[in-house]
Amino acid sequence: MTGRISRRRMCLKRCSSEIFLIRGKKMMVEMTKNDYLLWLSSFFETGPTSISKIIGRYRTFDELTKVSYEELAGFIPAKMAAVIKGDKPDDAAVKVEKYKEKLEKGGYSYITILDDEYPDRLKYIPDPPQILFYKGDISLLKRERMIAIVGARQATDYGREAAAYFSSELSQAGFCVVSGLAFGIDTAAHKGAIKAGGRTIGVMGSGINDIYPKGNTALYKEMYESQLVISENGLDIPSFAFNFPVRNRIISGLSCGVIIVEAREKSGSLITADQALEQGRSVFAVPGRINDPMSVGTNRLIHSGAVIAAKAEDIIEEILGVSYTSDSLVKKMNGEREKKDRERTECLENLSGAERLVMGKISNDPSFVDDILEETKLGFSELISILIRLEQYGLVRETERGYYILKK
Template sequence: MDKPKISERDWLYVLAMTPGLGRRTIRKIGETAGSFQNAVDHWLMIGEELGLSVELVQQIDRKTNAAAVMPLLAKREASPIRFLCILDEDYPSLLRQIPDPPLTLFYRGDRKLLAQVAIGVVGSRKPTPYGRASCAYLVKELAQAGLVIVSGLAYGIDGEAHQAALAAGGKTIAVMGCGLNHVYPPRHRALYEKIESFGLLLSEYPPDTPPVPGLFPERNRIISGLGLGVVVVEAAEKSGSLITADCALEQGREVFAVPGPIFSLMSEGPHNLLKQGAKLVTRTSDILEELPLVYAGATDTAIADRKNSSSTTLSAEESVIVEAITYEGVHVDELVQQLEPHQRKNVHQLLIQLEAKGVLAALPGGYFARR
């Protein structure tokens, strides 16, 4: 059957939706044939020249005839999942510059975020209360400075980064290691839906692609590639988060590391990065001063002004609570035990007030930490 005459971006979409074809093979097809239209017009010859299996050649031949292509394109247009590709003018310019840019991007949410200045934030899947508090503190101020926060929707620091950005009224992009028809991890469904409404969900994989372990390291190059740098908040010595840091270095991006307690296994990753020359981060200005001059005004002074604009005057009761809580985090039960009997009466109410004032951060599991 004759091949239909459609646009190059549509042919790229058709090939990307063909099972068994990865981006490297698709790239070779385009380079060998000169165009995707030419490739499908002379497919049997191109497939043989590339040494593809007979089964794959036959499958692509079936997928690229008019009877299969036109319904596939119609289904794409009716889907809530939208499509962007490297052939489009508004493909993210920073992503276009990385060594292995994704050929296709599927998304749900606010596509305009791809054109805004962004920074990646990654870390341990099992962070300590200190790690969660550090992430929430830094992300809040980065988001308030106007940066889009990019992470991977995973448990731990990824989820904390997305949540902190949204809570601060900022924007966030979740780069997924599966198709957008899958919510992974499943317990992040509410976060997935919130990001779709107020941020952007992004994947290079077709919508029905299941979460396969090998895809997650691949997506890390997109997390780093979309931003000007990557912040690593807690990671074990052989953490997947360090793959993102390696990608950032390969792409010429900045790498920032948050130091932690020397006795914590979760500090080994950031500390090793610091030994290798990563920028040490103890406050938001350590990150902002390395970014373009457009953010030169978002220094400690600007951040301090924002803090001072909110109510930070503490009552005597609140001050007692704050003094008993560390930056690493304290469980509410432990906090109660530290207080005198007459100070325990309104603990929960005081904790809520201090969180509202931005003095404390509420962490999962009943922990609170200073900001």
């Protein structure tokens, strides 16, 4: 019927926006603030910084639709202003609904700074993210104790061991470990928390569905299932290099403190340390050798006043107070460590003669299997079997193919 009015209601977040179809013409009535943020995030060209600027000036979608391109281009990039003004207001709610459907199809969701699930600690940092996309257990964002562990991508064995140690110990002390899902220190931190039965949050620099680096796909999938992965970048946003320094403020912002494990002189981890200080967070640095390029950044942080991270109790004492380090939780941590030491001692006492011989040829510096063969005069098959058993006992570990060191 020609003059008939039909109404279509679209189920949107919090409350519905309504689109009335009158004689074939669309008229937008209202868009919620959450949908407004999601709409801004749906543009490939709009980044988190510009979204914050837009929201700061134009609190509602209706306000934004009334400004000219020239006014908008006066404080955000012209290309960004062009795509925003090029999107017809009448079609915005439809676009938001399709975007939600795509998120849901991939198992992703989102919260905004207006939602109850948004973490209070993050809300009060300079330039907080207006929207967070996520996959996993969103309740982790409300954990009271969080600690960030970050550092070099091209980490040394020492750095990875340190990251895993702090992550494991602090997880057992009730901290949720926050890191950036990169190779090296980040990966060791996430895996250390998971192995210890703790909780961990990965903060991406790319879009929520753009896994980076691809080599960490298995880790992402595990964290999607049982932990939490978040990003302030929406669907299909590539891993632009400039997104990662911006992302770092979220890592530090979520946390009570930041531990830097290995950093070159101009490492991105030092940006995280600066942001942590700006946010009023504690900064810890793991000391390294004075002639190691991977330790220049961390040693300099210590020289500038960062707390030396030599053991997990240092972190707990600084964040939770001196009295806390003597409570039952830390006693439990010490008990676990003593138990491991006893098991290691018993294992060493029960080694066979051949196993003792091989153990005597392995130190804290990597030993190559050919050198061990030559020194022990064992057969190749026998040596490999012994090395496998020693790994299973937790006494040695293979650092790379054919090289072994003592496991601490």
